[in-house]
Amino acid sequence: MTRKLPKKDVVIVGLGWTGSIMANELTEEGLDVVAIERGPWRNTATDYPPNYVQDELRYRIRHELFLQPEQTTFTFRNKMDQTALPIRSWGAFMPPNGVGGGGVHWNAETWRFLPSDFVLRTHLTQRYGARFLPADMTIQDWGITFDELEPYYDRFEYLCGTSGTAGNLKGKIQEGGNPFEGPRSRPYPNPAQQQPFSHALFAKAARELGYKPFPQPSGNMSQAYTNPLGVRLGPCTYCGFCEWFGCANYSKASPQTTILPVLVRKPNFLVRDQSEVTRINLDSSGKRATGVTFVDTSGTEWEQPADLVILSAYTVFNVQLLLLSGIGKAYDPVANQGVIGRNFTHQTISDVTSFFDPAKFIFNPFIASGSIGMCIDEFNGDNFDHGPHGFVGGGYMGQVQTNGRPIETTPTPPGTPKWGAKWKQAVRESYQSALKPGTGVHGSMYSYRDVYLDLDPTYQDRFKRPLMRITMDFHENELKQNAFLTDKFAEVFQAMGARQVVKEYRKGPYDVTAYQTTHLCGGAVMGTDPKTSAINRYLQSWDVPNLFVMGASGFPQNAGYNPTGTLAALAYWSAEAIRSRYLKNPGPLLHA
Amino acid sequence: MTNLSRRDLLAATALVIVSETVARAGVVSGQLPWHPDAGSPPEAVRPGAWQFFTEQEAAAVEALADRIIPPDPQTPGGKDAGCAVFIDRQLAGAYGHRQGLYTRGPFVKGIKEQGPQSAQNPAETYRAALAALDRYCKSKEGGKSWIELPGERQDELLHAVESGTVELEGIDTKSFFETLLKDMQEGFFADPIYGGNRDMCAWKMIGFPGARYDYRDWVGRHNERYPYPPVSIAGRPDWTPKKT
Ligand SMILES: Cc1cc2nc3c(=O)[nH]c(=O)nc-3n(C[C@H](O)[C@H](O)[C@H](O)COP(=O)(O)OP(=O)(O)OC[C@H]3O[C@@H](n4cnc5c(N)ncnc54)[C@H](O)[C@@H]3O)c2cc1C
Ligand code: SF4
Numbered sequence: 036m037t038r039k040l041p042k043k044d045v046v047i048v049g050l051g052w053t054g055s056i057m058a059n060e061l062t063e064e065g066l067d068v069v070a071i072e073r074g075p076w077r078n079t080a081t082d083y084p085p086n087y088v089q090d091e092l093r094y095r096i097r098h099e100l101f102l103q104p105e106q107t108t109f110t111f112r113n114k115m116d117q118t119a120l121p122i123r124s125w126g127a128f129m130p131p132n133g134v135g136g137g138g139v140h141w142n143a144e145t146w147r148f149l150p151s152d153f154v155l156r157t158h159l160t161q162r163y164g165a166r167f168l169p170a171d172m173t174i175q176d177w178g179i180t181f182d183e184l185e186p187y188y189d190r191f192e193y194l195c196g197t198s199g200t201a202g203n204l205k206g207k208i209q210e211g212g213n214p215f216e217g218p219r220s221r222p223y224p225n226p227a228q229q230q231p232f233s234h235a236l237f238a239k240a241a242r243e244l245g246y247k248p249f250p251q252p253s254g255n256m257s258q259a260y261t262n263p264l265g266v267r268l269g270p271c272t273y274c275g276f277c278e279w280f281g282c283a284n285y286s287k288a289s290p291q292t293t294i295l296p297v298l299v300r301k302p303n304f305l306v307r308d309q310s311e312v313t314r315i316n317l318d319s320s321g322k323r324a325t326g327v328t329f330v331d332t333s334g335t336e337w338e339q340p341a342d343l344v345i346l347s348a349y350t351v352f353n354v355q356l357l358l359l360s361g362i363g364k365a366y367d368p369v370a371n372q373g374v375i376g377r378n379f380t381h382q383t384i385s386d387v388t389s390f391f392d393p394a395k396f397i398f399n400p401f402i403a404s405g406s407i408g409m410c411i412d413e414f415n416g417d418n419f420d421h422g423p424h425g426f427v428g429g430g431y432m433g434q435v436q437t438n439g440r441p442i443e444t445t446p447t448p449p450g451t452p453k454w455g456a457k458w459k460q461a462v463r464e465s466y467q468s469a470l471k472p473g474t475g476v477h478g479s480m481y482s483y484r485d486v487y488l489d490l491d492p493t494y495q496d497r498f499k500r501p502l503m504r505i506t507m508d509f510h511e512n513e514l515k516q517n518a519f520l521t522d523k524f525a526e527v528f529q530a531m532g533a534r535q536v537v538k539e540y541r542k543g544p545y546d547v548t549a550y551q552t553t554h555l556c557g558g559a560v561m562g563t564d565p566k567t568s569a570i571n572r573y574l575q576s577w578d579v580p581n582l583f584v585m586g587a588s589g590f591p592q593n594a595g596y597n598p599t600g601t602l603a604a605l606a607y608w609s610a611e612a613i614r615s616r617y618l619k620n621p622g623p624l625l626h627a
Numbered sequence: 628m629t630n631l632s633r634r635d636l637l638a639a640t641a642l643v644i645v646s647e648t649v650a651r652a653g654v655v656s657g658q659l660p661w662h663p664d665a666g667s668p669p670e671a672v673r674p675g676a677w678q679f680f681t682e683q684e685a686a687a688v689e690a691l692a693d694r695i696i697p698p699d700p701q702t703p704g705g706k707d708a709g710c711a712v713f714i715d716r717q718l719a720g721a722y723g724h725r726q727g728l729y730t731r732g733p734f735v736k737g738i739k740e741q742g743p744q745s746a747q748n749p750a751e752t753y754r755a756a757l758a759a760l761d762r763y764c765k766s767k768e769g770g771k772s773w774i775e776l777p778g779e780r781q782d783e784l785l786h787a788v789e790s791g792t793v794e795l796e797g798i799d800t801k802s803f804f805e806t807l808l809k810d811m812q813e814g815f816f817a818d819p820i821y822g823g824n825r826d827m828c829a830w831k832m833i834g835f836p837g838a839r840y841d842y843r844d845w846v847g848r849h850n851e852r853y854p855y856p857p858v859s860i861a862g863r864p865d866w867t868p869k870k871t
Contacts, residue, residue, distance in 0.1 A: 076655055081666040087860050089838040090669060092817040103727035111741055120737040120744055123729045232849035272841040283840070299659050309652040331652030399853045401835055402842040441816040441835050453789070454695040454808055455782065459702070459832075466833035467852070494731065546740040 037328065039338045043069045046327050046341035048312045048356065049348035051136015052599060053585035053606040055290035055298065056191075057345045059264075060610035062301045064618060069339060070304075071329050073311040073348075074102070074133030079291055083139075083281030091440045095279045098125055100140045102132035106311075107496040109351060113508040113544045115368065115485055121494045121502060126548035128381070128555055129279075131349060134308060137553060137599070138289035142278040142405030142437060143254025145197045145288070146596035147188050147604075149416040150181035150217040155481075155592065158417060159427055168427065169512055171484045173378055175591045178563040178572035179608070181217045187607035188600060189220055192252075195288030196260035196268050198406075199223040199252035213249045215412040228257045228271065230409060233398045233470050237434030238409035240530040246411040251435055252600075253406030254288035264297045275438045277405025287405065310337070313498060315344055315360040315582065324362075324582045330498065342621070343613075347585040347606075354379075354488050354558035354588055355503045363559070363569050363578050366487050368506075374569045376488040378557040379505070380593040383430065383478035383513045385541040386471065387525045388446050389533035393468040396532075400439030400467070408435030408472075411527075414520050415595045416479070426515040430478030430595030432524045436470060446471045449537055470528065474552060476520045478541075479595040483510055488558045509543040517541040554598050556590040561605075565627045573617075573624045574609040580623045583609055671861055672712065672822035678719035679750065684757050685711060690774045694781050695811045702832040703825065705811055713814030713823035714753075723750035745799075749806065756803045759795035819859050826864065830857040 044066040047054045054070055062068050077083075077100075093099050102125075110119035131137040151158045154176045159168060168174070191197075201222045202212025227250035230238070238248040255271035262268070271286040285292050298304055307329070314328045316338070326340035346353050357363055357375045366376035391398075410433030412418060421427055438444055446469045447461040491504040521540050528536045541551075562568025565577040570589055576582040585606050587598045594601075612624055653660075677685045692705025705711070717723060725748045734746040745752070764773045768780070776784070785804070787793035794800050814823030816830075818838070824830065830837050837857035845853055856863070 076653060076660060078659065078661065081661060084666060085840055087668050089840055090818055090860060092813060092821055093669060096813060096817075097722065104729035105727050108729045113738075113740060118735065118737070120735060120741045121729050121731070122742055123725075123744065124742070126742055229846045231846050235849060270843070272843050273846045274840040274842070276840070296659060299655060300657065302657070305654060305656040307652060307654055333652070397850050397852050399842075399845065399851075402846050402853070439835060441829065441833060442813050445816070445833065454785075454811075456697045456699065459696055459699065463702075463832050466835070493733070544738075544740050548740070548742045 037336045037338050039340070042326070042340040042342075043067050044341065045069070045343045045345060046071065046339050047345045047347060048315075048327060049073065049136065049346075049352065050134050050290070050306060051131060051347065051349060052138045052290060052603055054136070054345065054347035055138075055294045056603060056606040057347060057585065057610055058304060059294050059298050060607070060614065062298065062304050064614055065303065067303045068305070069341070070306045071310050071312050071327065071339065072134050072306060072308045074308065076306070076308045077133045077135050077139055077281070077291065079281065079283060079285055083283055085283035088280055088283045089274065089276045091276075091442050094140075094276075095440060096442060098129060098279075100133065100279070100281065101125060102130040105497070106132070108502060110491040110494050110502050110504045111547045112504070112506055115506055119491055119504045119506070122547055127546065127551050128553040129550075130351065130553070134295070134306065135290045136349060139281050139291065140279050141289075141599065143195070143287050144406040144435075144597045145192065145195060145199075145252045145254045145600045146431075147216060148181070148594045148596055148601050149215065149418070151417050152594040153177045153179060153181050153184070162417065163422060163427075169510065172510075172512065173482045173484055175378075175560075175562055175567060177591055178561055178568070184601075184604050184608060185217065185220060187604035187611070190607050191600060191603040193224045194262050194264070194293050195254045196225050196256055196262055197223050197252050197254055197288070198225040198228050198257035200227045200250055202249060211249060213410075213412050214247050215415065215418045223252065225257045225260055228253050228255060228404060228407060231273070231399065231402045231407065233400070233436060234407055234409045234434045236531050237527060240527050241409070241411050244527060244530055246413055248409045248411050248433070251406055251408040251410050251433060253404065255404040255406050256286045262293055264294065266293055266296050268292050271404050273402050273404050273407070275401040275403050275440065277437055307331075312348070312356065313359070313500070315346070315356055315362060317360065317362070317579065321361070322579060324579050342581060344582045345585065346582060350555040350558060350586055350588040351488065351503050353584055353586055357559055357569070357584070358490055359500060362576060362582065365489065368485055368487055371484060374560070374565070374567065376558050377567075378482035378560045378591055379486050379488050379507065380480040380482050380556045380590070381507065382552045382554045382593060383428075383480050383509070383517050383541055384474050384551045385476045385478070385517050385521045386473060386539045387475055387521065387528055388469065388471045388537045388539065389528040389531070390446075390448050390465060390535040391468045391470070391531075391533050393464055396468045398467055398470065400436060400444060400470070403437050403439070405437050407437060408433045410435065414523055424515070424519055426512045426519070428479035428481055428512065428516050428595065430476055430516075430520055432476045432520060434470065434472050435475065436472045439466070441466070444471055448535055470533075476517065476524050477595055477597070478513065478516055478520055480513055480593045482557060482592040508545045509541065514541065514543060552597070554587065554593060556587040556593040556598060559584050559588040560591040561589040562591060571625045573612040574605060575617075575624055577627060581621060583613065585609070669820055669860065671820040672716045677715050679715045679723060680711070680718075684754070685715065687757055687760065687773050688714060690781065691807065692811055694778065694785055695808060696815055703828050705815060707825065708815055708828050709819075709823040709825040710811045710814035713817065713821050714810050716822050717810065718750045718753055724748050743802070752803060752806070756795060756798045759798045763793070763795050820861050827857045827859055
């Protein structure tokens with residue numbers, strides 16, 4: 036039996052990064068807002084305090100802060116003619132769970148996309164001609180430009196206290212920053228973090244090779260910071276337990292350290308934790324959401340009516356809720372019709388491990404932060420001429436090594452046995468003098484007709500709902516891109532003086548057991564045409580105008596950067612449209 | 628559990644009486660919830676009897692530990708580092724029973740890119756594999772059990788298992804060996820509170836300072852060896868001298 040709760044103005048599904056941003060913006064309008072979150076309430080002092088947070092086994096290996104696959108997981112296959120099987124334990128990506136969402140345990144690498152990324156199909160077609168693109172590549176323009184989004188990037192960076200060096204201030208290129216970035220209206224709110232030895236050495240070698248290295252934009256504080264909401268963050272201690280872990284120092288930008296202390300005190304805001312939304316409810320016309328249904332930990336089902344529904348449950352869960360609620364037309368790759376599930380993407384990641392002379396190099400790899408690093412952007416997006424190379428896309432690359440945690444980061448030179456005395460000796464010798472950036476090459480993944488999400492026909496979750504099925508493989512374009520980038524990346528380590536450089540190219544088929552970031556994108560993409568997009572440029576559903584869908588599910592394809600800067604900027608942009616226009620006249624903000 | 632305000636839930640009781648069972652899902656409003664000890668500090672492994680292994684299994688795993696991580700003059704081997712104790716406690720707990728993982732059927736063998744699809748949990752796999760190892764040795768090694776073989780012979784056998792030339796009956800042998808290596812090395816390098824890495828021996832071996840958490844003074848000191856000894860979540864032995 037379903038129990039009905041009193042109606043609210045707004046219901047927010049999932050209280051991660053975008054849910055927190057929307058909640059704070061909409062409560063400012065005086066609206067009565069409830070957020071319903073699948074996972075537990077989480078807080079620095081109680082959930083990841085400095086006396087035991089530095090536990091590699093518990094948080095990195097056993098994934099304590101993440102969604103438990105028992106609760107729900109996905110099935111996976113490479114190709115449409117294979118049978119998808121369930122992901123029984125996380126590997127390639129780690130779906131978040133709990134208040135703060137991915138913000139609790141991200142690295143906080145806080146990037147902006149390139150201006151050309153937002154008009155990708157138009158840009159590439161103009162520069163190289165339509166025939167340069169593979170026939171089954173389904174990339175498209177976003178329906179928004181970099182310049183429109185810039186003020187909202189700025190808001191997120193000032194919320195977070197992002198530490199970095201500007202590369203382009205209002206069109207003027209700045210020494211020491213990323214010269215390829217779009218024009219920014221003001222500098223980062225904090226100076227860049229200090230760089231440990233290996234990261235600084237990478238920058239020196241890159242400069243000698245003619246590149247323009249710059250510090251990775253970091254949501255780990257280079258100094259104490261008070262954000263515009265009045266919330267204070269402390270300086271990062273380069274503790275080396277950042278991504279996969281919560282920050283015990285209040286030094287990593289997260290909903291907990293930037294928004295929630297203010298939001299929770301507002302009388303018109305309320306959170307229900309440990310409650311999973313199972314459906315968005317529609318009225319009989321199917322064109323209006325009436326609220327959501329959720330289930331709490333006792334199995335009790337509740338209905339939460341609301342005038343406005345904000346879906347901010349992270350990429351795959353957004354798409355799942357749309358499909359299970361019958362909102363929008365499900366994507367059919369054979370007929371090439373429908374939008375929900377279409378243009379699903381991830382990231383094309385590879386790495387280079389290098390070994391230096393232990394008598395000359397002591398790197399202290401454990402001194403690092405989640406967003407530490409020096410990067411180059413010469414091979415990202417369309418920053419270079421792709422004509423001679425026969426592929427499109429690219430990525431940033433850098434010495435971005437975040438840790439020397441020994442279960443994960445004890446590389447040994449090729450040819451070392453995996454166990455025994457020689458293994459032990461090689462670990463001892465290499466620990467201080469080997470480098471393993473982790474996600475050193477951070478490449479784009481463009482969208483294809485046969486990479487998509489739908490509902491699995493066999494496997495079910497604990498509510499007997501079908502699991503989401505992922506069909507995904509690398510395409511030749513991305514593999515070529517990766518080979519090119521990985522070679523360029525390795526040259527820098529060579530120039531740093533490594534005596535052995537091992538290139539770990541990304542190769543197909545896509546392997547769901549190997550971690551490749553948690554930057555899943557697409558499946559409910561934004562755009563200008565309802566035939567090829569689920570939401571309009573304000574993230575408003577074309578089908579159900581009182582539903583807005585946040586997050587990277589809206590990206591038509593993925594760029595060569597981490598997604599959160601962009602998806603957070605989009606949330607602010609969408610909130611602005613709701614505040615200034617939608618609330619005055621609820622209905623479609625655009626007509627197709 | 629969080630700052631529970633039942634106001635809204637009670638408002639719904641016009642329909643149904645709210646039962647106590649909703650209590651685990653919480654409501655947060657008005658202030659940041661905080662309860663003393665709301666977090667869950669880790670529990671240090673207690674020394675003492677084996678919790679999962681039989682005496683015989685434990686002896687076999689300790690012997691395996693010393694082949695996989697052999698002792699040398701500077702650093703203890705897997706056995707003295709406590710790797711078998713680590714695996715024992717892990718198998719007795721959440722890891723051994725795949726707590727939190729997706730364990731619904733059907734169990735179908737897929738390609739390796741789809742990840743492990745075994746119907747068995749690690750506890751069951753260890754039990755079966757250790758028994759199969761002894762059976763194999765008894766039949767092929769002149770009636771001797773695994774622990775009775777000389778070290779060099781054990782190494783040869785493990786190499787054969789690793790390369791797939793020896794198959795233990797009824798066991799996905801190669802993948803068991805990979806799990807064994809992973810678990811041993813995790814035990815060697817994890818915080819000592821889990822039973823391995825005794826006295827932080829593995830951390831001392833490589834120069835990892837453990838749970839120190841603050842390197843602001845050192846981030847700018849390039850190419851200089853970090854001078855301080857490691858610290859565990861439980862501190863350092865010399866902070867809590869043994870009672871005499
Ligand atoms: C280890 C790791 C490192 C990362 N590092 C970076 C980085 O350095 N830079 C970067 O840009 N990005 C990074 N990311 C990605 C980043 O975390 C996400 O892009 C970001 O958190 C997405 O924000 P969101 O609001 O869309 O979703 P989330 O922050 O994930 O929030 C979604 C919330 O919705 C909840 N939810 C889901 N389903 C339901 C439901 N049915 N009912 C109720 N609640 C639900 C979830 O529990 C979750 O709390 C990283 C991710 C991981 C896992
Ligand atoms: S590296 Fe810095 S921001 Fe990250 S967890 Fe450690 S102290 Fe916090």
